[in-house]
Amino acid sequence: MNSRERVLTALNHAEPDRVPVDLWFTSEIEARLSPLHDGLTGADLRIALGHDLVMTSSPNIGASYERAGSGEEYTCEWGVRWRWVTNAQGGRYTEAVAHPLAGATDLSDYRMPDPLGPHYQPIYREAREYVERYGGTHAVFGSLYQTIFETAWLLRGMENLLQDMLINRDFAAALFEQITDYALTAGKEMVAQGVDVLWLGDDFGTQHTMLIAPQLWRHYFKERYARLIAAFKERNPALKIAYHSDGNIEPIIPDLIEIGLDVLNPVQPLSMDPAEIKRKFGDRLSFWGTVDVQRVFPLGSPDEVADEVRRRLATVAPGGGFILCSAHRVQAGTPLDNILAYYRAARAYGAYPIQ
Template sequence: MPWHPLTPMPELSNALCRKNECQGDTMNSKQRVRTALSHQQPDKTPFLAYLTGEVQAKLTALYGLDGQDLFVHLGHDVLVSTAGIWRRQWVDKDQLVDTWGIRWHNVDYGPGQYLEILEYPLAHIDDVNAYTFPDPKADVENSDIDRILSQYGQTHWIVGGAVGTMFETAWMLRGLEQFMMDLVTNPVYAEELVERSMRYHLEIAKILVKKGVDMIWTGDDFGQQHQLMLSPKMWRCIFKPRYREFYTELKRLNPNILIAHHSDGYIEPIIPDFIEIGLDVLQAVQPQSMNPSKLKAQFGDRLSFWGTMDVQHTFPYGSPEDVADEVRQRVEFVGKGGGLILAPAHNIQPDVPLENLQAFYSTIRPEKADLY
């Protein structure tokens, strides 16, 4: 009988037994993540995976489950709900509009599709006050956070997302090239747009904290593959004070709340700044841009990491054993002593062989290999 990509691979199923990962669960997912993010050794390394719609549809067809129910079935320790700029509605078969009035369209790249912006609401508007920002309360109400907390809040680590926190929202409203020029030639306008974007997401985050999430997830891509998108000086002038206020407000509201921040790419020069202003977890940790083991050695006593798995080479082009090896390396060198939520650094794309996704799951949870 031919091997199915989501059935056990015997050569991988015992991959972590020698690392004491084959013991029975002594913690539930919430306890496991809390322990890891407290820089203590959990019973096993917590994990999750992000999937594109195409990949998730394949697994939904296989298991008959979708959304958070699918992720729980797959053993994910972390469940994420986001509100805000990423909520979109179809206006025709190829275009979507989000609550901000940003118009997107689907671009076909072969095995799947991705979204590009067609229209920026503030591209030709030079008065921020002429634009009506969405209602953060309504955006949270339209998310799935209440269901997740009700169904899984006692057993799983629940993350409330306020990503696109200020930089990305600002440039998505204005256009990236125009906004980057505004930062230099029209800084009053640029800062007002950043400020208004931050205020909106801060309100979302406050609502999520009051609802009882375990962690708030902010996010702005400040990194390119090998350098920052803007100078550290400009980042410290415009964005750092606002992130400091954002994090301080949330921790005043709930001193036990943890905060994660997403950025793709290389952001090493500003990691100490994020730690200084209260960041608990750095998310993505794109290994083609920053070495996860090096970051662990340099910052691991003050910062936890979420991500680290290579989606640019290992997942799409490596073998199942390559994926398994990388899982073992991350658990050994980044997860030792806690401080790691293992995950792909970005979404698993449709061109990733399902065998490689199965290798990820079977290696991080070998005792459940028959599930995959």
């Protein structure tokens, strides 16, 4: 069984030969892992590490930082002003510092980028190249994250958008609709490249509860996600749809299942108990993630990382429907021994039947 077969078997709720493996990490971690594998980077490094899937870039509002210049601030093609920030561990990331629709009263003067324009063509070409190069042996996950909500608040500003959703509802709905149209076109183009899975994503969870009321999510987002998922699966009926949201979003998991979601990512264990989520929804939903990156990876020992991996395998892997992965990116400053312990534990304990 090769990696692609392993992933697709798991996502069809059957047990493959072993649990598929993935791991998200920052560019700083990649730079530390690369010398251990002959200087490989990107998808080639991940395959050398034992990942069963490769993941494309995303034609979304957050993609520009990967192609931006060396300046500390820049404005992307959407009009969002970004700033590079370095955290205490030496990790680099971007923050939005100015929003093009912050003072807008309507959308008449704003034009979104063309999702099929030249700015995004390299991303679609990359997806096609991944399918051609890796798709015979590894599952290819296409990306369309920051699908609606995150794009909206990056354009409008978080505080403004949350107020709009309560007291300026026509504006909010119009903005969400324009973004949905963009995502529909971009997602269809990504599906056309031949990816096995398309993952959507908007963060609606905080550490302990949802960022907005579930009723508000249903009012604005459920039908729009349903429309996207239906269109993408119409283009390729074999396509699996994954959805990423950090934090606790348990109240809307039944809604996501109802509209056709196949895979939930990342099931952060300090926000939702993966074993309980598997018990409640595992007959209808697969899971991708679950391994703690808030405490165990950065602060634990290699043995504690191995114990965390064994725990997730024992409670989420039986019956299939599981891709072992970190519950977000492993951050700069994480001990390299902990990362290597993760891979060793995945190999040692991930064979079916799970012991």
